[in-house]
Amino acid sequence: MTITSVVAVIAGLGGLAGIAAMSRLRTLRSMVVVVAVVAILATLSGVVAGIVGMAIEGPAGNTVLVVIAVGGAVGLGAAFFAARRVVRESRRLERAVSAGDYTAPKGLPAELQGIADSLEEAYARERALEGARRELVAWVSHDLRTPLAGLRAMVEAIEDGVVTDPETVGRYHAQIRVQVERLSGMVDDLFELSRIHAGALRLSRARIGLADLVADTMDSAEPLARAKGVRLAASAEPVPVEADAGALTRALGNLVVNAIRFTPSDGVVTLRAFARDDAAWLLVGDGCGGIPEADLPRLFDVAFRGESARTPGSDGGAGLGLAIARGIVEAHEGTIGVVNDGPGCRFEIRLPAAH
Structure with missing residues (x-):
């Protein structure tokens, strides 16, 4: 056999042995050491086969073998050091997680630091949800x-x-x-x-027009507005969107009902629909008197009360309408927000327009 064949056979057998060994190992340290040993043995087999094939004898052959031995020892030492550090940092991360420490430990290797930072963010989200x-x-x-x-x-x-x-x-x-x-x-x-x-909201999308959506919402809200003494005003362009008509009507209805409840008698609630910047827009304006700027970002949060003027009253439900509206809009790949505008607030829904 040629030297190349001999080296290939030896290296292949060593690689298979290393793979078999790593499949049974359960620690990173052992795996790193096995990888280093396999690499060194493969290199050593090639050099030895070269010495034998070229009939290098005497001091020259001994020198080559010494160099190989020293290189192998250095390689094994480096592999052991790397494995030891990986195991040490992994255990540090494990201890932090086991202790319920929501602050990611610093100074970890990049890969472990990424995992630690992701865990810290996940814990923060879990605390907020809880x-x-x-x-x-x-x-x-x-x-x-x-x-x-x-x-x-x-x-x-x-x-x-x-x-x-x-x-x-x-x-x-x-x-x-x-x-x-x-x-x-x-x-x-x-x-x-x-x-x-729970991510279980299932949408039955179809091509619908915002003008029809606005008309249906206004018809449903008319009795409540009449009883409250609030006037409704609407304007809508025939903008097409791909949406679940029932779900989107509920989201828009929640905004309109919310606007009617917090608009004083003789006030006006407006609803507009139009297309702009390759998107469909729905705007609901009320006369609630405005919301403190600090409360605006949290207005759609579950169980956020804000000022007493906007807490659920005897005519309301659990005050979840805005949170539901946000969930439905985001399920349509849209965005929802609110700003103070004139005598009250303006709720804005932005949806992808159908092409």
């Missing part, structure tokens, strides 16, 4: 107790015979119906929000 969940549970529990207490009091009054005249009984029945519808709306909102947060 805080929002606790706040939401406390908020919804409070908003559920109020109508339930009223329902219990009215039912007990009717059952115990405290209220017997037909007029009062009829009024109690009407109030019970209103409270039951309010509770049903709160449960629907919670269910929708849970689907959004």
Whole structure:
């Protein structure tokens, strides 16, 4: 066999042996050392085969062997040092995670530092979500107790015979119906929000026009606006979008209903739809008097109350409408925001336009 064939066979066998060994190993240190040993043995086999093939003897052959031995020892030492550092830093990261330390340790190798920074960001998101969940549970529990207490009091009054005249009984029945519808709306909102947060919101997209969406939303909101004494004004261009009509109508309806609730009587709520910069825009304006600038970025957060003027009232649900609207809009690859404008606020939805 030629020298090349001999080297190839020896190196191949050494590589296969190294792969077999690493498949059984469970520590980074051992794997790095095996890689170094395989590389050194492959090099050594080539040099030895070269010495034998070229019949290098005497001092020259001994010198080559000594050089190979020294190089191998240095290579193994470097591999051991590298493996030791990788294991040490990995264990430092493991201890930080096990101890619940949400601050990523510094000075790690680049790859481990990237993992540590990602874990720190994930922990931060988890803490924020957990805080929002606790706040939401406390908020919804409070908003559920109020109508339930009223329902219990009215039912007990009717059952115990405290209220017997037909007029009062009829009024109690009407109030019970209103409270039951309010509770049903709160449960629907919670269910929708849970689907959004779980990524289970399924959209049935179709080509729709924003003008039809605006018309349907205005028709649905008209009774509430009339009862509140608020005037509705709308203008819409026939802008096409690829969207789930039902979901998008709910998001837009939440904004309009929210605007009506916080606009005083004789005020105006506006709804506009148009195309600009290769996007479809929906704008809802109200007369709420404005929102503190510090509260604007958090207005769509779950369970964010803000100033008392915008907390859920007796005519509202759990105050989740804005969070649901954001989830639906973002599911359509759109954005939603709010700015103070004139006598109130302007909510802005931006959606990709259909081509």
